[in-house]
Amino acid sequence: MVKRSVIPFGPQHPVLPEPIHLDLVVEDERIVEAIPSIGFVHRGLESLIEKRDFNQMTYVVERTCGICSFQHGMGYCETVEKIFDVEIPRRAKFLRTIWAEMSRMHSHLLWAGLLADAFGYENLFYQCWRIREKVLDLQEMTSGGRVIFSVNKVGGVIKDMDADMLKAILETIKDVEKELKVIKKTFFDDYSVKSRLKGVGILTPEQINALGAVGPMARASGVENDMRRLGYAAYSEIDFEPVVSNDCDCYARCYVRIMEIFQSIDIIRQAIAKIPDESDLSVPIKGNPNGEAFVRLEQPRGEAFYYVKANGKPNLQRMRVRTPTFANVLALCEMLKNTEVADVGLLVVTIDPCISCTER
Amino acid sequence: MANITRSPWLLHYDGSSCNGCDIEVLACLTPVYDAERFGIVNTGDPMQADIFLITGGVNEQNIPVVKQLYEQMPEPKVVVAVGVCACTGGVFKDCYNIIGGADQAIPVDIYVPGCAARPQAIIDGIVKAIGLFQERLENSEKESDKVG
Numbered sequence: 003m004v005k006r007s008v009i010p011f012g013p014q015h016p017v018l019p020e021p022i023h024l025d026l027v028v029e030d031e032r033i034v035e036a037i038p039s040i041g042f043v044h045r046g047l048e049s050l051i052e053k054r055d056f057n058q059m060t061y062v063v064e065r066t067c068g069i070c071s072f073q074h075g076m077g078y079c080e081t082v083e084k085i086f087d088v089e090i091p092r093r094a095k096f097l098r099t100i101w102a103e104m105s106r107m108h109s110h111l112l113w114a115g116l117l118a119d120a121f122g123y124e125n126l127f128y129q130c131w132r133i134r135e136k137v138l139d140l141q142e143m144t145s146g147g148r149v150i151f152s153v154n155k156v157g158g159v160i161k162d163m164d165a166d167m168l169k170a171i172l173e174t175i176k177d178v179e180k181e182l183k184v185i186k187k188t189f190f191d192d193y194s195v196k197s198r199l200k201g202v203g204i205l206t207p208e209q210i211n212a213l214g215a216v217g218p219m220a221r222a223s224g225v226e227n228d229m230r231r232l233g234y235a236a237y238s239e240i241d242f243e244p245v246v247s248n249d250c251d252c253y254a255r256c257y258v259r260i261m262e263i264f265q266s267i268d269i270i271r272q273a274i275a276k277i278p279d280e281s282d283l284s285v286p287i288k289g290n291p292n293g294e295a296f297v298r299l300e301q302p303r304g305e306a307f308y309y310v311k312a313n314g315k316p317n318l319q320r321m322r323v324r325t326p327t328f329a330n331v332l333a334l335c336e337m338l339k340n341t342e343v344a345d346v347g348l349l350v351v352t353i354d355p356c357i358s359c360t361e362r
Numbered sequence: 363m364a365n366i367t368r369s370p371w372l373l374h375y376d377g378s379s380c381n382g383c384d385i386e387v388l389a390c391l392t393p394v395y396d397a398e399r400f401g402i403v404n405t406g407d408p409m410q411a412d413i414f415l416i417t418g419g420v421n422e423q424n425i426p427v428v429k430q431l432y433e434q435m436p437e438p439k440v441v442v443a444v445g446v447c448a449c450t451g452g453v454f455k456d457c458y459n460i461i462g463g464a465d466q467a468i469p470v471d472i473y474v475p476g477c478a479a480r481p482q483a484i485i486d487g488i489v490k491a492i493g494l495f496q497e498r499l500e501n502s503e504k505e506s507d508k509v510g
């Protein structure tokens with residue numbers, strides 16, 4: 003019989019930008035089980051509702067995660083707006099859509115870079131991050147912040163994009179598109195990349211459904227699940243089809259994410275074409291929220307779920323976020339079974355883990 | 363900086379941050395900001411690192427990890443706290459699990475403010491850290507000369 007041993011992976015590991023710990027039970031080089039232990043980034047952010055009022059919470063919720071920070075703020079605001087039962091101005095909806103897609107672009111480019119690094123293409127990693135900087139410049143120009151925007155508020159947004167900015171966005175995304183087409187070839191056609199990604203980390207659609215995986219993970223296994231279709235913000239007025247692949251492996255996940263960057267570019271173009279000219283960016287909010295509501299939205303990593311309960315006081319009664327990585331970690335543990343130790347870094351990266359979201 | 367005899371190596375660890383500062387630290391190492399032009403090299407191995415970049419306010423579970431990483435680093439070493447979280451606890455200061463700043467766990471030399479800290483600020487912190495590292499290196503050489 004082969005001897006079993008346990009290899010600890012993390013919390014501090016070169017491929018991991020964030021701490022997560024996995025105990026890998028291995029037989030020779032094969033992994034039989036992966037046991038995650040989390041909690042290294044748990045801050046107890048949801049408990050801050052006792053000390054901050056519902057307006058201040060917007061800024062706390064944004065700091066759930068630095069990568070999808072805008073989308074967290076948006077999700078929270080939409081939930082509280084639902085309790086107040088207000089409709090935000092149309093322009094604000096479009097602005098939210100544009101920012102949300104920008105953050106998807108930068109998140110996917112960041113991920114593509116980390117993936118390239120994980121399979122040993124340092125140069126490609128740098129290329130992805132170089133392109134990503136252009137998106138960050140747009141974010142800085144429109145919101146004033148590179149990663150944390152703080153442009154959302156309950157009832158709308160606090161900053162506008164003027165005509166020059168919209169023009170600059172169009173120009174930059176054209177540039178990004180052009181450069182992306184070049185690096186896309188390496189990701190999709192390169193022989194070594196293919197042999198590293200194809201057929202690795204298979205998750206069947208049945209497994210996806212049973213484990214509740216979300217976002218690009220699900221779409222890469224042929225499960226068409228995209229919360230943007232619910233039509234929050236301005237998505238109801240935008241025409242798009244979720245990117246789906248039926249390959250179920252790491253290559254498919256790479257394909258889905260890279261194609262989604264192109265999709266985001268397209269969505270931004272549509273949004274800029276349709277954005278109405280209004281001067282109002284927010285509706286006035288009076289009093290305190292009373293009631294409960296939830297909202298689901300599609301973050302770069304998948305479906306996020308927000309729940310808010312309030313009882314007419316400035317401080318909320320309960321605020322809860324269920325983040326996409328939390329849903330995907332189970333799928334990761336399943337995927338790790340029967341793989342080689344050398345693939346662990348790569349597999350962990352393909353779920354696009356965001357630990358600070360997961361643990362809050 | 364002219365007489366630095368070796369490149370200081372850099373270790374980065376996320377001490378319960380929101381991730382915002384971590385991606386900015388990474389952005390510093392990529393072509394646009396390219397902190398490596400100051401001669402530093404990013405490493406994942408604490409035993410070879412000279413400069414420790416820590417982000418986040420450090421939670422209870424992370425204290426032993428942070429301390430261990432710090433202790434594994436050879437002398438002399440410099441610690442840079444990146445982001446307002448690592449400096450004071452920042453927005454998460456009042457959270458039950460956050461000890462309120464990296465300096466509650468390990469000695470911190472340089473504080474880089476910002477939420478998220480901008481790459482320019484981080485690079486400034488790194489450059490200051492290199493200076494401090496140099497100073498400490500010289501001091502420790504003098505000490506060993508005295509002893510020897």
Ligand code: SF4
Nearest residue numbers: 380382445446447477
């Ligand atoms: S300082 Fe701000 S951006 Fe940096 S880790 Fe803390 S909350 Fe996140």
